Amino acid sequence: MPKITFIDANGTSRTVEADVGSTVMETAIRNNVPGIDAECGGACACATCHVYVDEAWVEKLPKASSIEEDMLDFAYDVRPGSRLSCQIKVSNEIDGLTVTTPEQQG
Numbered sequence: 001m002p003k004i005t006f007i008d009a010n011g012t013s014r015t016v017e018a019d020v021g022s023t024v025m026e027t028a029i030r031n032n033v034p035g036i037d038a039e040c041g042g043a044c045a046c047a048t049c050h051v052y053v054d055e056a057w058v059e060k061l062p063k064a065s066s067i068e069e070d071m072l073d074f075a076y077d078v079r080p081g082s083r084l085s086c087q088i089k090v091s092n093e094i095d096g097l098t099v100t101t102p103e104q105q106g
Contacts, residue, residue: 002095006033006051009103018090024099025049025085035101042086044068047075047106049085051099061088061097075106 001017004027018027028036028049037048044067053061058081064072068087072078085099 002090002092002097004090004094005096005098006035007098007100008035009101020090020092022090023086024051024088024090024097027090028085033101035105036085037105038086040086044071044084044087047071047073047084050075050078050102050105051083051085052079052102053081053083053088054098054100055081057094057097061094075102076104077102 003015004018004024005013005015006028007013016027016031023042025036025038025042029038039048040046064083068084071084072082075082
């Protein structure tokens with residue numbers, strides 16, 4: 001089972017197991033990870049599951065779709081590694097992924 005590490009804006013880290021086929025957002029919600037609001041439930045219709053992907057992982061993940069990029073316009077403090085966690089599918093290839101949540105969600 002792949003593991004994902006979530007780091008909150010205060011630097012607190014928590015590593016959780018993720019189900020292959022789910023999303024990083026679903027994993028966060030299932031494990032009560034703070035900082036992921038997920039108001040649209042994963043429909044890529046808001047920016048409340050915004051995360052910063054660790055630099056070591058940015059190029060290893062599939063590129064963001066144009067819809068995701070458009071939604072990121074509504075996110076708080078967008079940076080080069082910004083992604084919507086609802087759009088990152090869990091697979092064995094992302095075992096060890098590290099993401100950080102922003103100070104607030106958009």
